[in-house]
Amino acid sequence: MKRTRPPSVTVPNFEHDTRLTYASLPPTPISPSPPATPVAPSFVAYQPPPFSLWDYLREELLVTDFDSHQELKWERVSNFLNIPLAMEKIIGFGFIVCLDSFLYTFTILPIRFALAMFHLLMPAGKPLAPAQKADLLKILLLVVSVMILIPLTDASKIYHFIRGQDTIKLYVIFNALEIADRLCASFGQDILDCLFSRSTLAPDAPTLRPLLYFFLAVVYNVSHSIVMVYQLISLNVAVNSYDHALLTLLVSNQFVEIKGSVFKKFEKDNLFQITCADIVERFTLSLMLSVVAFRNLIELSGSQFDFAEAGFVLPKSFGRWLRVGSPLRLSLFGGINGSMLWTISYPVLTVMFSEMLVDWLKHAFITKFNHIRPSVYERYTDVLCRDLANESAVGRRGARKHAYVDQGPLVARRLGFASLPLAVLAILIGSQSLALLFSRPSDTIEAGNGVWRAQSETEIKELVRWATWVVMGVLFWLCFVVIKIIIGINLISYAARRRAGMETREAEDAVNDFGRDPIGESKEERIYNRELKNILDNQLDDVSPAAEMGENKPSTKGGGGGGKGGRKRVPLEELTRFTMVKRIW
Template identity: 65%
Template sequence: MSDVSITGPAPFSLWDYLREELLATDFDSHQEMKWERVSNFLNIPFAVEKTIGFGIILCFDSFLYTFTILPIRAALALYRLCANWITFKNSLPPSQKADILRALLLITSLAILAPLTDASKIYHTIRLQETVKLYVIFNAVEIADRLCTSIGQDILDCLFSRSTLAPLSRKVPVSHRTFLPLVYFALAVLYTAHTLVLIYQLISLNVAINSYDHSLLTLLVSNQFVEIKGSVFKKFEKDNLFQITCADIVERFQLSLMMTFIAVRNLIELSGTEFDFSAAVPDSFRWIPGHGLAWTILSPVAMVLLSELCVDWLKHAFITKFNHIRPSVYERYMDVLCLDLASGSAMGRHGARKHTYVDQSPLVARRLGFASLPLACLTFLIAAQAFSSTVSGFDSKEWFHFGQRHIKYGILITLAWVCLVLVKIIMGVNLISVATHRRADMERREAEDVVNDFGRDPIGESKDEKNYNRDLKTLLLQKKDDASRTSDMGERTKDGVKKRPGLNELTRFTMVKYIW
């Protein structure tokens, strides 16, 4: 970088130019300062995966709550409700009312969705569509998923709030507020249409994987590059980057869960056939050479997850590079999640023993935008349809043997549920422990994160480089170069100061802040 001002006189003649080009021995030493940018770029994948991995564990913990802790809490709440009605005691506390409503909402949703979600019919309906329509369907359900998550979170918060649950008592006189829980419950039932969106997303992905052409690879490449293009070349601050990280956590968990469903379903279907599946499986199953049924099923799953992994790394690496954000900001993101987790725990509520088994993740799930109820409904529906397809394969002569097998299945399901309860408890204890230990060093990391605050210095720029960029900006932003113009419709000025226009002065293409 030359020390000569960019506004000074031209110092070179033709001979000076040739001598500078051919005989110069000095070079720009400021290039050595760019190593910090390269180092940050290379460290971003590790920092991102640490935060996303922790967030996925939080999502899994919240997901398991519906299958493990909620049935126990709902059973205890029903027992206490029956005892109160018999002994004419006080009504239930709000937490147990919420448990009963949550279980009732889950059962009602499954009863409504079961006749509407025939996976085989939906699969063949989507598969008959053209390749271009498959892309449209997949992108449409992805957008619908995000919109449903946003509105559904507000509806469930309204339903399970204390003010909504308070009128559900015999001692409260009947008024217009008595019917408020019914209204919110009806809205929550309507929100279960989010499960339909997830089912279509799951089956669309399954159709893409089972296609006999390159639809899977094309779908992945097109969607992933659109995500990179829509995120990288924009101005972001660390709060915007936190929102992107939360979205990536939920997306990674949902994608992993759906790919697990697809792999298990294809494994069950292909394992029962007597034909040579290696000659009949789609081309998309054989991108990586390998043998065996498990490899045939898992290779497309690995390809999908690895592509998502690489896109997340590139997206975060370039966002932080262009916006001069250091990798330490991801430690602060983990601190925020741990603070929510510790605040929602029993220790965070001053050790109240009566809330020991309350779900530890509502604050974290709200922060991440994670919709656990629709995913739980999706899991129940997929599992029920897989089990019903197994039952339909037995004729009348085999029902006796099937009854014995049914008992074995019941025992296995019970043992699996007990194992999930233990996993949930152990996972919750360890998560609370990690969150509590991170709170000790939270203030130190917050002080170190000042380097990522608004107005931060660019990474890898010397003092001379900053002065040069400032002089260049001054040269480019001179008022004498601006064309004189008159006020357009929707732009009012008073004493030379622009003011916000009224609605009657706006047109569609008036540039206020954004233009559609």
């Protein structure tokens, strides 16, 4: 039989064939694949499968399914359960710090303004110090901002405008206001630091520089205050929604925060910035919810006062609530039964509790996935306490003088707390609430047990009425001054007590540094995960970067952001809320 020869297969010459390439691009040479690294085969002892039904059932029913690694998971579970308590400690501490900074604007700053004005008006007095100029500019900034915002912030118009929007638009409004608040706080902090810096307020400084910075500060303060006003009224609309649809939207919007932050890589410096943001958010939300509850209480209770029946400076309807058999008494002693106070406080408490729950879950899962232990929150508290101790009169002895003359807490600047826009918001909403609270019929004046009915108001009675409220306002202000002093003293004392163990806690916190060991994993699991990572990150599967395509050439020196030769990590003592590391929030 004659063997036929198969036809020869002609292989096309791609090197000289131009039909398979684009005319506009040069021919791309195909480099040979790199030789594969030989991998030593892993021999596993062969286990014969069950050869009978009885052996299979016996192995399924009687085999021990416990793993030796499962005993190590309790540390991971205990850390997860301890995170809410550890987080609430620092949030509670930061909440008091924000309250101290907020009260400073209404208590200590007016006193400093009065002293600066007295020094300015003295004949043949010395030039003002930079700190006194800063006090004058702060009060002037508040006054100018309030005067600009009074005609622009009609609460009733804004309320009905937001209430008339669709649900989808309100969802966009909530998110846009939150983003605008954080961006304004980040940029405004730099503007205020430039305005109140020593170089700007020095006697030999250029004249136009303070004016330019003051103009920018007014623009920022007005813009941030408008954002906060809309946030407050949007929150009021959601709380007062009849079908609770907007309240559900607000709560669900908070839980979306978990999705955006949990499944990401975080280091402890990123977690510190998230904690600072949560502290400021918790304080701002608490203040806004208190204002919403107070306004709703005024709307529902009326504006007439009964000094004799209730015994306090409270609306007259409070006396009706405190009677025997009233809904309030039933709610206090026999369970909540639909009282007006519960109607007002229920949505407020719902929003506040959902915010706390979101913070607990967010921090618990972030620390779980990134193997961060709860001791890191003690380190965060130490950083804030060090700021408090350094800015106090005791801590400044022997230390370098701070570059800024702003006497507000340094820790509030680290937290990113915007006290001035929040003070403008409190002045605007507070003045509107007080005007609503003190409004009453013009022909009735109640005082003590007697009721005088007059056909026309006289100037003397009107003067006495306003003098009474002025005296009461001064007394309330003095009470807030005392509260501010007590809070400040206790904060400084607490910070001084914690300084004793800061070095020890800093050394122990090395367990949370970059390159930390995983929690709840044995040595065998770490080796397996490391080998698995090497298999997934095999360089043989990657294409070499080409500079012509706009990609960076591979580094020959090596080193990334946290490795050898890379960029130095920012220590916690130099980190603020708005310092850009890998990510801020």
